[in-house]
Amino acid sequence: MRHLFLLLFSTITFGQNIPIDSVSYDCFYKKEMQTIVRLKKELVNKDFDALKQLKIAELYANINCEDSAYASYYRVFEKEKTKKTISTEQYKELLFQLHRTESSKHNYTKDRRVFLNQLKTASKNDRSDKWRAKIENENFKDIYVDSSKYNLALEKINLIQKTNFYKNNTEFRAVILLNLGNLYTSLEKFDLSENALNESLQLSKKSNDNTGQLYALINLGVNERVRRNYAKALSYLKQTNKITKEKYHLKISRIIAFQKLLVYEGLNDTVASIKQEKRYTKLDSLVNDFAKNSNFYEIDVKYQTKEKNAKINQLNDLENRFVRNKILYGILIFLIFLLALYSFIRWKRVDEKKRILALEKEKAEQVTIETIEELETVKKKSIIEYVVLKNKSQVHLEDLFYIRSDDHYLELITKNKKEITRGTLKEIEGQLPPNFFRCHKSYIVNTNFIKTNNTKGIVMQNNDIIPTSRNYRTL
Template sequence: MLKALKNLLILLPFLCNGQSLGRFVTDSVLNHPEQVIEKLRAAKPGSAWQAGISYYRLGKCYAFLNHEDAALAYFIKAKKQFETAGKTTEAKDIALEAHLVVSSQDDYQKYGYTFLEEYKAYAHKTKSAERLALVTSEYAKEAYQTYSEADDPDVKVLDSALALFQKALVYAQKSGNRAIEGKICLNLATINNTAGRYKEALAFADKALSVAYYVKDPLEQAKGYYTIGNTFFMQENYKEALFYFKKALAIKMPYYQKFGRLIYKKIAQCYDALGDNANRRRFETAFDSLDAKIKDVEQNIAIHDINIKYQVAEKDRQISILQNIKMKFIQHKIIFGTLLFLVFLLALYSFIRWRKVDVRRKKLQQEKEGIETEHTKTVEQLEKVRQLVIEDHIILKNKTRLYLDKLMYIKADDHYLNFTPSEGKGHFLRGKLSEIEKELPPNFIKCHRSYIVNTNFIKSSNSKGILLKNGEELPVSRNFKL
């Protein structure tokens, strides 16, 4: 459940425009991004100012189409062009746009918070209530992210996120920007849902919905209905939840496929809880179809843009190096010759030092191989001992006997558990991960707050994830060690 709420929370601020950038987002960018992309990529802007505007519009178009890699690339290009043109305000405001793209990705903490910190400094420098509302909301989202990904969530972290969102709401109301106020109200509704304060959540969601209709924003209207539906869903009032989820789905959003995918998933879960398997399968099929489409398009666009960017950058770098070498050789022949001689001496010295280090390295390598051999033998012996204590099977709530030597992993999805064996059909039933964990033998470990994995099926693991013997990858918590 937290994962679904986190995904919505990430989507909420995605259309916030900086104070200086909103005027560049035309109706064509909002309603026909593909056409705008085709037109802008064929055009050749003149000044740095014009280039910055064009790159920014391209970034917004790609963001609307869920092509985040391309969006981020163009936002960074636009930022550089605005800086070249001396447009500090636009360059600083676009830092928030870049951060929003990065924060829409999974595991985005590895990218750092450079863009957000830059925007925060400018918000405090300008003392803009609108910018302070936006940046405070982002830091609230970071706190919520920390809470949702923790193995043992601390309610104090959730309370700090709530306090930051409330502070952001005060800034938004002071700025008079109703659109930002509505988005923050949806954030507050989501936070209250997580805390189980459903009455407060509905109040904030209703307020956000009224603002969305006031500013005539279809996406925010759909998110308002979704949040209300999710409030009833968390209270297991699935019929009422279905009503609002379908109202959200009925609003036309051709360029927000990720949000549509989230709605399909929730509707399918409602029908599953109500025992309506026909409708559950229908919406699961719709979810799978849209999920495959989004992943395929993102991959193709990312590969294309990254490849083109690399080729252009590499050619520019090579041309620049050759031109600099040529000019320096013509203008400073003596200095160039001296530098070559010094480089030769440095290379000779480095070679001698390397020879000494290499001898020592080989000796250490031999010692390492000996230790690894002993370690391998020890691990093999421990594995034999561990196999002796592994239990044979467990009995699920539906009376199904599940043999543990075939069970690869268990995944928690909201109120359900998905048992995935190495062969045969999986099992999907209601339950909690904490309950099933108590019934499992020691070779089953909790690698993530939503996963328990059978260590007998692990091929390799690192800080980024676990690779199973069948090729599947599972996420891991930050502090997980095998």
Template sequence: MLLVSFFSLAQVTPKSEIDTLLRKALVFHKTNQDSGLYYADIAYSKSRALNDVPLIARSIIYKNTYLITKKQYDEAERLFDYNLKHLDSLSEVLKGDTFYNLGSIYYLKENYDLALESYFSAIIHYNQGGIDKGLQKAYLQIGVIYSKLDRPDLADYFYDKSMASGADNHASEENNIQPATHDEHEKLLLSEKLLSGIDDKHNSRLAAIIYYNMAQSYVALNDYNNIIKYHLESIKIKERINYASNKDRSYACIGEAYYHLGKDDQAIFYLKKALDNSPKRAFKLETNQLLAKAYEMAGDYKSAFRISNAINHVKDSLNLIEEKERIAKITAQFETEKQAKEILLLEKENQHKELLISKKQKNIWKWSLFALIATLASIFLGQKLMRSIQRLKTAEYEKEQIAKKVEEIAVILNNKSKVYLDQLKYIKSDGNYLEFVTDDKTIIDRNKLKDILNTLPPNFVRVHRSYVINKNFIDALNSKSLFLKPNIEIPVSRTYKANIA
């Protein structure tokens, strides 16, 4: 009787099956979009069959994540109608995620006024629910939109809000490695230093980005020949390695430089190349305005008139709206929190979950013993046992999710780059600069070891005057050095050797 009752109660519930499907969908987020959409779609169908509103809304958010990446915006927007009609039944995080993803749809469709409205709605719900990670990404997206709308004052404000909340800075890679100074000559010197550390400049994406930034510094200096030179260097590398980021802007800058040099044929050629390489309407408007001037300078008034008509059409289609006063009121409501506080709170919650797991394990043994002795009450005790097991699984899953959140915490550098702590192998000091090394990349930042060490969790220790390592990657050690996976040798000084224990 005990065995029969045990196995009959051990069947997977429909809700837990849907949770499993959504976790599978999440696993494929960065590797296989089709597989992710497949599992999310099954979860959506099963949740509709259960008629569970929060579960349906959650499945829609997962499914739409993949529909958006596959550019199926209309289908995703249609599905979100369900969430909007049932907002009163959703948690704050589901409300926030719904508006955030709607904002992403409008952003990708370049409908920036609706995108801003959606992101601000997401922030209101994330703020009410205390969802820091949601606040971080929403602030960041608003900053990106204002950057595109040529409002650097508002863009910088929201980037700072995102950084203060511990968010990753997903601004363009060109900005991530831009030297942190406003003096263009100093930027150029620092860029040259960065270039000197690259072995194969002809096939390096980092070199292409640095050349792009150097050209932009020469734009500020009105040095048109060097603008042309360094943008062409950047384009050559990007074409060689099939990296398209900002190629359209490079072509436009080259065309504008030739325009200022009075070389109308070259200006027209590169401005047309810029238009061919960009789908962005606002960019096309700006470039077409310059192209019309270049045709006029060349004496081709017919083409200039044709381009002017195209400009008027693009202006009508853009219809961008600025809402300074309303946004100023909304932004005054929000508070920022430090990343260190988030780590401490997560670790404290993790300890609580470990204690809960220990208690539930003891309960499992207790109820198992009672079930064996009291066979007449086996069904009742079996139900009690299964509820304990389910609570244990829930606690273990929550502990796992909290651990993942801790791993996702990133250190934000002075140059606004972000490094995930679970990927960071070691930090090397070189004068006033630090090198942050992972398997995939090395990021250079102006900083000091003693300052950055105060922001890191306990698994990061100093082993040398110039090195801080992640103990999670230690593979072997001897009296003078240690080895990080895979076979990276780090010197160990006598002063700091005790930190490895």
């Protein structure tokens, strides 16, 4: 398993001050992977140890292996729901981490909330309002991120700020102020956002929370970028170089790279934009590799050892039998070879003709099916009048100028309004008819509203200038 990570990291890097292609695997995650391997070895042929399993899950989460983290957390949950070996508070934390890990996955359906509802039930008689505050914060995320009901989200945060847990817990207060700063940015209350985010930054410094400091600086940069203070935004983003990324190194580095790319584009710094786009592309590729392969990394060490030993024994037994019967095996192999050679010569021509005819028929059928499917897809898209966003709102295509991607959010610009929702361009691109095309990794434009096309980019009828990229430009 370690060698797989070595192969994955040896050619790709996300160091901030080191050339993107020069950093080796030893620069990151080495300690975490060594700890995971050590803990798994300690669990081989031993009784189930919930605390060690929880530690493994936490380490997986910190290095972006969410599938493996979820599998480890769930393994503990299956044991603990019938026979408790950990404390009540540890069990509540387990439910909370299961919910957070599950809800961080791309295809998560938030209507389930299985573990969050179990946590709510388990903590309903608590004297402390700790878990109520944390549950309300998860509900705030649903309102803010998925429905974009900003005023309702603001009311939810105001209620959280009245809890004793918010008032007495520095780290949680920093998290809520970070969320509040993000919300104020969406509401275009930039000064209030800056105040909340700076307070979150100071609280994170006070509690030595490096991850909290990173997110605060990133969102301070986003706040300034949105208000077009690009130099100040870049200053905040560069401050992240001085902070050690203890958790979520890959994803945080990708976020920083993307935000820097947007800032450099705002500054019209083409050279820096190209360099930053390469960094972001590599980081994005690496994060996707983790998402695809984390289940493979989760293969249990005990299972690997047992399977490997079984294969070794099987090969040794086969080798011993072969030595004892090598003459007999030799004769049998020779006879089989003669029979195969005869069959090959006898039926070669007939089989080859059949194979070629079958392939040609299969290809012809496949081409026909694909052509029909493509025609049907184009036909359906050409009559689509609107798209439905995750917040259930409808955006009519005849009014839609362009779509812009900003991290995990989409901004849809129409004749009369602007819609913001969570999602990616790849998800929404499949719903759009042919008159929409992707001119940049962060933009899809409606060709019906293009005013002109120049060296700066595509000028829309509302005079917005859309950047283009060599990888996507099709006009």
